[in-house]
Amino acid sequence: MEEKYVPKNVEEKWQKHWETSKSFKVTEDRGKQKYYLLEMFPYPSGRIHMGHVRNYSIGDVVARFKRMKGFNVLHPMGWDAFGMPAENAAIQNRSHPATWTHENIAYMRGQLKKMGLSYDWDRELATCDVEYYAWEQRIFLQMFERGLAYKKTSYVNWCPKCETVLANEQVEDGGCWRCDSSVVQKELEQWFFRITDYAEELLDYTNKLPGWPERVLVMQRNWIGKSYGCEIDFPLDGNTGKIRVYTTRQDTLYGATFMSLAPEHPMALELTTPERRAEVAAFVDKVKKTDKIRRTAEDLEKEGVFTGSYCINPVTNAKMPIYLANFVLLEYGTGAVMAVPTHDQRDFEFAKKYDLPLQVVIQPEGEALDPSTMTSAYIEVGTMVNSGPFDGMRSDEAKEKIAEYLDREGVGTKTVNFRLRDWGISRQRYWGNPIPVIYCDSCGVVPVPEKDLPVVLPMDVAFTGEGGSPLAKIDSFANVECPLCGKPARRETDTMDTFVQSSWYFLRYCCPEFTGGPIDTPRAEYWMSVDQYIGGIEHAVLHLLYARFFTKVLRDLGYVNVDEPFTNLLTQGMVIKDGAKMSKSKGNVVDPNALIDRYGADTARLFSLFAAPPEKDLDWSDQGVDGSYRFINRVWKLVVETLPFIEHAGPVDAATLADNARNLRRMVHKTIRKVTDDLDERFHFNTAIAAVMELVNAIYAFEPKNAPENAAVLREGVESVVLLLSPFVPHVAEELWEAIGHQEGVEAAGWPVWDEAATVDEELLIVIQVNGKLRGKVTVPADATEELVKQAAFADERVQSWLEGKQIRKAIYVPGKLLNIVVG
RNA sequence: GCGAGAGUGGCGGAACUGGCAGACGCACUGGACUUAGGAUCCAGCACCGAAAGGUGUAGGGGUUCAAAUCCCCUCUCUCGCACCA
Numbered sequence: 001m002e003e004k005y006v007p008k009n010v011e012e013k014w015q016k017h018w019e020t021s022k023s024f025k026v027t028e029d030r031g032k033q034k035y036y037l038l039e040m041f042p043y044p045s046g047r048i049h050m051g052h053v054r055n056y057s058i059g060d061v062v063a064r065f066k067r068m069k070g071f072n073v074l075h076p077m078g079w080d081a082f083g084m085p086a087e088n089a090a091i092q093n094r095s096h097p098a099t100w101t102h103e104n105i106a107y108m109r110g111q112l113k114k115m116g117l118s119y120d121w122d123r124e125l126a127t128c129d130v131e132y133y134a135w136e137q138r139i140f141l142q143m144f145e146r147g148l149a150y151k152k153t154s155y156v157n158w159c160p161k162c163e164t165v166l167a168n169e170q171v172e173d174g175g176c177w178r179c180d181s182s183v184v185q186k187e188l189e190q191w192f193f194r195i196t197d198y199a200e201e202l203l204d205y206t207n208k209l210p211g212w213p214e215r216v217l218v219m220q221r222n223w224i225g226k227s228y229g230c231e232i233d234f235p236l237d238g239n240t241g242k243i244r245v246y247t248t249r250q251d252t253l254y255g256a257t258f259m260s261l262a263p264e265h266p267m268a269l270e271l272t273t274p275e276r277r278a279e280v281a282a283f284v285d286k287v288k289k290t291d292k293i294r295r296t297a298e299d300l301e302k303e304g305v306f307t308g309s310y311c312i313n314p315v316t317n318a319k320m321p322i323y324l325a326n327f328v329l330l331e332y333g334t335g336a337v338m339a340v341p342t343h344d345q346r347d348f349e350f351a352k353k354y355d356l357p358l359q360v361v362i363q364p365e366g367e368a369l370d371p372s373t374m375t376s377a378y379i380e381v382g383t384m385v386n387s388g389p390f391d392g393m394r395s396d397e398a399k400e401k402i403a404e405y406l407d408r409e410g411v412g413t414k415t416v417n418f419r420l421r422d423w424g425i426s427r428q429r430y431w432g433n434p435i436p437v438i439y440c441d442s443c444g445v446v447p448v449p450e451k452d453l454p455v456v457l458p459m460d461v462a463f464t465g466e467g468g469s470p471l472a473k474i475d476s477f478a479n480v481e482c483p484l485c486g487k488p489a490r491r492e493t494d495t496m497d498t499f500v501q502s503s504w505y506f507l508r509y510c511c512p513e514f515t516g517g518p519i520d521t522p523r524a525e526y527w528m529s530v531d532q533y534i535g536g537i538e539h540a541v542l543h544l545l546y547a548r549f550f551t552k553v554l555r556d557l558g559y560v561n562v563d564e565p566f567t568n569l570l571t572q573g574m575v576i577k578d579g580a581k582m583s584k585s586k587g588n589v590v591d592p593n594a595l596i597d598r599y600g601a602d603t604a605r606l607f608s609l610f611a612a613p614p615e616k617d618l619d620w621s622d623q624g625v626d627g628s629y630r631f632i633n634r635v636w637k638l639v640v641e642t643l644p645f646i647e648h649a650g651p652v653d654a655a656t657l658a659d660n661a662r663n664l665r666r667m668v669h670k671t672i673r674k675v676t677d678d679l680d681e682r683f684h685f686n687t688a689i690a691a692v693m694e695l696v697n698a699i700y701a702f703e704p705k706n707a708p709e710n711a712a713v714l715r716e717g718v719e720s721v722v723l724l725l726s727p728f729v730p731h732v733a734e735e736l737w738e739a740i741g742h743q744e745g746v747e748a749a750g751w752p753v754w755d756e757a758a759t760v761d762e763e764l765l766i767v768i769q770v771n772g773k774l775r776g777k778v779t780v781p782a783d784a785t786e787e788l789v790k791q792a793a794f795a796d797e798r799v800q801s802w803l804e805g806k807q808i809r810k811a812i813y814v815p816g817k818l819l820n821i822v823v824g
Numbered sequence: 825g826c827g828a829g830a831g832u833g834g835c836g837g838a839a840c841u842g843g844c845a846g847a848c849g850c851a852c853u854g855g856a857c858u859u860a861g862g863a864u865c866c867a868g869c870a871c872c873g874a875a876a877g878g879u880g881u882a883g884g885g886g887u888u889c890a891a892a893u894c895c896c897c898u899c900u901c902u903c904g905c906a907c908c909a
Contacts, residue, residue, distance in 0.1 A: 214828075214829090215827090215828050215829070215903080215904075218827065218828060218904080218905095219827095219828090219903095219904055219905075222827075222904075222905055222906095223905085225905095225908065227908075227909090229909085245909080246908095246909070247909055248908090248909065249909070260909085300907075302907080326907095327907045327909095328907090328909080329907085329908070329909090331908090332908045332909075333908075333909065336909095337909045338909080339909090340909090344909070345907085346907050346909080347909085349907095417908085417909095419908055537903080537904095540904080541904090610836095610837095610848085610849070611836060611837080611849085611850095612836070612837070613837085616830095616837095617902090618836090619835085619836055619837095621835080621836065621850070621851095623835095623849095623850050623851065624835095624836070624849070624850055626850080626862090627849050627850055628849085630849095631849085633863095633864095637864095677840085681840095682840085684838095686836090686837070686838085686848080686849095687837095687838065687839095687847085687848080689848080689849090690837090690838075690847065690848035690849075691847090691848080692848095693847095693848055693849075694847075694848070697848095765844085767843075767844050769843085769844090769889085769890075771889080771890090772843095772888095772889060772890045773890095774844055777844075809889090810889070811889090812843095812889050812890075814843055814890095817843060817844090818843050818844080818890085820843080820889050820890060821889090822889050822890095
């Protein structure tokens, strides 16, 4: 063994060893308990960043720990490889997205290997490989057959210059993030997944995921947004037909004095009287030019326009003017809102602006609202007034009564509404999974027949950055024969949202080379669910909700037998430096390569685990890294120095140990217990590492190291340090383990087990308080009675001085810990 | 505004069901070894105080023999949602 710790030598040696002996390859072994550990796979953007280092270090500790404990650990890695940056890079560099992506993958794979992460690389997958996305097309078609994938028109952010849909986050200040053109709302036919069919179950299971952080579950519940209310029909005035609204406040129905429709509402134009047509059209046009972000911002001024038509309040028979209002969303509820200005703040502001009537129907206790003096809407519970038969009731009770009444009268029904909308998956992009359908003038939407699957992305494409989807311009791709009638037809040229790929990759990891379908069910049933999923909080809603949805769909298609994909979820915090998230623009980026070159992967891993608990943000500190490096050197030196004494030591004979040896041994076993608890139950890596540091300090302080009678205890201590550290710093641990004389690696050694008997204290330090203040400490035998502790306490001079001349009222004894003497 | 979480030395952070506040590490100070120290080792390190002692976990109040921990009020910060009818 080298005298001096040279990370590079150690790390290269063991990485090579792991690679050639395929140390982390796993198969389904029904004789062992399985453990599926997964970290969110990265987008191959070019190089890994510190967030990856942290995420994957956390995961690797758990993987190695579980392996040492005897679990059959599935720990895979792959690439979320479709997406826009590849296409943008292709436009810039005049290359191909596939080239760019595969080069990045090769480089980043090298980086991950340099970190010594214990993946089963044989299961590696990239979602842009046809071996992966082909199966996704199959799943899509099965969803299509069941009506879970369907087409509908919807409004989207559209850049007229790039001719493509933009996600909300790609719209900056109302303009396209790339070309700055003004973004418009465009009505487009798009493919959707019917996630709303699963809204109830997705919500329901947020109460059945105890291993998830509460805040993630709350976010998902909010996103799903279940509400209870009524749909109520308002007949048109002087016309047949009616407007249906959704409301959760049917208790305010008697106060509804006008009607607000979304500008895109299908009835908007037919309700507009001829003389108001020009004004209404101008308004609708203006709203459509506003992007969705600004449209739904709260500070947007409430604006509207009168259509010229009226409807009738079904309970008061009042004539209600029908307006279009910019804050009413077509996608939510029915796209129409009964406006109750007295009891809804938005309606209040709107009514004030357009001088619409106010009618109070709920009075707060001990107060009488007057519409002419109100300055804001009253939205709380109160007593019903001006509400016919419901007058005098509490408004929250009236809610139910009115719902029943409406049902009886046939003008409304109780309903449940969700905020969650179906998942639009169409992207007018090249670098994604082609949606496998064909459009035929005679036959309509025709799924690509099984024998023609997969629809492979053509490679000969020009990337100009102008003019919409590149796929649409490739005639050999877009022009096809209809599979049904043989007539010329057109292929779908939209591709799927990249979130689709990440919604089931964890299932494909169970059987990455399977050619009989997307998922090899017996194998998936062995591995699923993922026991521990680890990733950033930024995916709290979208990815994690989509993955849950997909798992349920795949369950219903018969591929898997689990209801939920991830049993336990750990959301790790961000990596911060100088008070801000690392970013190029802030110039506070730490490059993992530089870190590994200088200190080695073990130090990089150790620091990112030691500096903060995983779910909190981690403040990067260069000096802190030095400290971790120093610690590894200290451990290395400890082994070098003690090796001659422990090399030939046998097992510990507890009966023959001297006091200090017995004390050291107690600490060794307590540390094993502490580290095991921290890793097993709490993922408190920082305190686990701190405990090992304390043990290392204690072994350094232990003397004499060269006494033969101490050799066994010393050896047990040093070996424990090495094994306990091995999940954190695997390279150096393997090297030291080998140096101590073990032929087999640390995994074969197994996770150390503490001897409960060895952890039992012989003496206890009892804290003595007088009136709750610390006044002394006494050491007593571990089996000391309360009486004995009291004797010792009263014998203590310092304690005595605090008791002098005082009346002792009582003494509270907490066994083995503390004695509080109350005097007065 | 609503919801969730957090607030502890100069810094990152410990303190499991209320029981020694500040583990461990960083920084800092002093010392040793040294041609040298950005290596290593030893010691110190919440604040006030010479000491005895006192005061301290955002602030205020409460429960308790005992509160960082439980309860109430206030403040600050972070995150999420945010015209959702």
